[in-house]
Amino acid sequence: MEVIVKRRSRRKVSWFRRLFRFSLLLIVLSMLAAVLLLTYLKMEGAPVLQVSQTTRLLDANDVIIGESHQGQNRYWVPLEEISEQLLNATLSIEDRKFYDHYGFDPTRIAGAVVANVKSGGKAQGASTITQQYARNLYLTHDKTWKRKFNEALYALRLEMYYTKDEILEGYLNTIYYGHGAYGIEAAARHFFNKKASDLNLAEASLLAGIPKGPSYYSPQNDFERAKQRQELILRSMVQTGHITSAEAEAAKNKPLELAISEKEDTGAIGPYFQEYVRNLLIEEYNIDEALVEQGGLQIFTTLDRDMQAEAERWVEIELGPTEELQAALVAVDPRTGDVKALVGGRNYLQSPFNRATQARRSPGSTFKPFLYYAALEHGFTPSSTLLSEATTFTFDDGRPDYSPSNFNNNYANDFVTLLQALAFSDNIFAVKTHLFLDTETLVETAARFGINSRLENIPSLALGSNDVQLLELTNSYSSFTNGGKRVEPRFIRKVIDKTGQVIFEKEPVTEQILDPKLAFIMTDIMTAMFDRSINDYASVTGGSVAHLVNRPVAGKSGSTPFDSWMVGYTPQLVTGVWVGYDLEKRLNHATEGQIAKRIWAQFTEHALKDDLKLDFHKPPGVTGVYINPKNGLLATDECPVKRLTYFVSGTEPTEYCQAHMPEEPEVEMTEEEVHEKEKFLDRFIKWFN
The missing domain is CATH 1.20.5 (Single alpha-helices involved in coiled-coils or other helix-helix interfaces)
Incomplete structure (x- = not known):
């Protein structure tokens, strides 16, 4: 035993x-x-924290005009800029032991396993804030054991390389709150139109309950259900000692004012402008496309939303119902080069092709101011005259004859002044000037103004036969009104990344390229296109819209069989407009030829309605005299038309116009005077013999 x-x-x-x-x-x-x-x-190594964040575009007054977030509306904010009540509410309901564990909570996991075994599924989770953050960054939301295992591994890595505060900050900036709002800042703006730092206890406890089920607990979907979830969170905060029972009761009963869910369609504010800015950042400034689209950037642009609205309004009104007819508009501040408004077509959704920056078309007579500026540099004045008549130009170098014509074959058949030639857009005067200067002169002069398109050294260049871009043509006119300085067009003032660091900044770039005196004289000449008092063998080209603009303006219109142009300016704003068809379809100039001028005039008048009516600045060394615009001579009291016109001091005309002086009447002699005259003649003949 x-x-x-x-x-x-x-x-x-x-x-x-x-x-x-x-x-x-x-x-x-x-x-x-x-x-x-x-x-x-x-x-x-440390897992990369690549989080999609909302990139915002802001206008000249730092107001948001557009957002790019790839469907995830998110604004990253540091932990110290998040309401302490929100932090406490989130920790109380999501992970009370967050600051004590190393990425996952074994006790919660065990409890979840038991609950899931009893329910026969995966109904209950046990993810910590770190695990949820890892899932948001790297994994899907599938309820599988493989995903849970990977989630734990990523959580460990996050805990190894990042502090608890960094993990909590990341979590609160990536968690989904519904309605396209990712992160607490986006949620605070969406639900309460507040910053995350300004949330009170009632608002914070309501928002903290949403991530459990963004649609299910959304106060905009079911307010009562959201309130029940809020009460649970407030009780949890009492249990963790973050608030008292009295504070919880007050928060529960505090009225909540939800923001209106309808959101302004900021994408509609200058869509062509916004798209050009994005392409500029990527293609010219070499900023990574992913960073531009979803990197949480703040892009400070030059757009004036009021001017943009006026531009879009007048393009729509003046184009009318003809859907094929297109238009483009660019408005630039000549002092800085800032692009204040841009329209690339009548409808961005139907056609995103940007006719202001991508299309190149023949500018017609809008190219003539560059020619006449070159002429002023070579001794011409506003009073210089050339013969306006039907002309065929013959060349001795083998080139074919060239026979330009005036509009409707209308010629003075007499000498006309440079002032008239530009106001009436006389093509014969322009080609004669072009050939007199040497055709290469215009190519070089236009390049100085900032015309970067390829130009040919040909006689028809004087009439704008080579294609240019509306943006470059409009911006080049800035030099006429800003004292002869060339400015670079500026769309972006600066770009700030999600941490607040400036990663790109662009100051206005100017360069003195013209004689200020000649630039002012050209401006004075270009005001004549609106002066109907000088109508003669032809009418001034801006007479039909002169009554629409009640301030000093200058400019030049132009046309081809396929295009209609108007580029004009004030001291504060240069605006260019193009109207035409995308395909090779001719314009009906009888009905469509004035649209570009009307868009320009209406936009200029309304865009500057609150601005001072400034005169163009006259520099030293310029003298103004009244001339007869028909012959360029000093006007007399008898001249039916006289115009104050400016010249470089010392080059103004000195001879007075005699065309309208009264003839001296014949005086009859008396018999005695006749007899005396005959006697004088007899004596003279006798003496000579």
């Missing part, structure tokens, strides 16, 4: 030893596996 007892005792000891050894082996293997796992995770 004693032997049997001893044997049983030995067997118990033997099984105990085996269990102990096995348990010890499991512990050793587990520790070894843990060391290997941690070593592997350490070797993997």
